[in-house]
Amino acid sequence: MSETSMSPQPDPQRRTPSPFLGEALGYLAGEGRRHTAEQLLEQLRTRFRVAGREKLADLVYEMAKACLRELPDFSVRTLLRAEPRAPEVISGELATLSDCLRSAGDGADLSALSRRRPEQDAALSDARKCLDALASLEGASGRRQLACALAHVHAGEPAQGEAVLRELLLRAHEAPEILRLAEVNLAFALLRQEKFAHVVPLARAAQARDPQDPVPWFNLLAAQSELGDPAAFEDSVRGLAALQARVRSPLVAAWAQHDLSMLAGIARLPAERVAALRRLFEPPEDDG
Numbered sequence: 177m178s179e180t181s182m183s184p185q186p187d188p189q190r191r192t193p194s195p196f197l198g199e200a201l202g203y204l205a206g207e208g209r210r211h212t213a214e215q216l217l218e219q220l221r222t223r224f225r226v227a228g229r230e231k232l233a234d235l236v237y238e239m240a241k242a243c244l245r246e247l248p249d250f251s252v253r254t255l256l257r258a259e260p261r262a263p264e265v266i267s268g269e270l271a272t273l274s275d276c277l278r279s280a281g282d283g284a285d286l287s288a289l290s291r292r293r294p295e296q297d298a299a300l301s302d303a304r305k306c307l308d309a310l311a312s313l314e315g316a317s318g319r320r321q322l323a324c325a326l327a328h329v330h331a332g333e334p335a336q337g338e339a340v341l342r343e344l345l346l347r348a349h350e351a352p353e354i355l356r357l358a359e360v361n362l363a364f365a366l367l368r369q370e371k372f373a374h375v376v377p378l379a380r381a382a383q384a385r386d387p388q389d390p391v392p393w394f395n396l397l398a399a400q401s402e403l404g405d406p407a408a409f410e411d412s413v414r415g416l417a418a419l420q421a422r423v424r425s426p427l428v429a430a431w432a433q434h435d436l437s438m439l440a441g442i443a444r445l446p447a448e449r450v451a452a453l454r455r456l457f458e459p460p461e462d463d464g
Contacts, residue, residue: 228277233313239266240306240323246299318354334368363395375399390428401439409443417456432457
């Protein structure tokens, strides 16, 4: 199990005053008088290009997530903090913004990007095209590297994903949330390489960093089951059940229903102990 984050998209129905209006009025009343109309217009175009490229990068990032979302096991192995919109919707906004930027003298070639929901066999390829385009817009940003690492893992290249995440974790300037997610996803990349003993300390550290996040528990339990430590596995299941009693997460409920018995079998827990653990996740009777 891995976790990714995604910048929320602005509400298209919400209308806000232009952030440039006050600045434009200030120019006209103050130092702007020392500039020609052409110079003021060029300054406005420059600001538009900068803001436009930032918005364009947000849309390309959202498209990358929409493509990854179509992979067969992505939705059950990855917790998205914000669901991407339909690729067709994102594509329309991309096309409009690209045309506007070209008219302002800042063209970005996005012709290779998918314009509709990709088929499963093309989703990974389309996602990587988006990540290449994102790199051209904002370089190896933290969010781009998180998505790139997940693309590697889902392509059967977990070692490459691990390398990307370890490099990301060395960046002292990155936002704490980016580093937290890199740590969580690194455990996922290590699981795919069967480096189970290395997963345990990473998962423990992630649990301490965000006690309300269930995803590090999933990584920890997967590793403990493969390490053949039934006592540690059972103790962790009880810890996750205690968290579930507080937060009532649908993701945890789905894990208990579909993965608990399978992992407990790998850990060689007796059937009666597995049944007892499953009962820990049953909702109280007054919850229906």
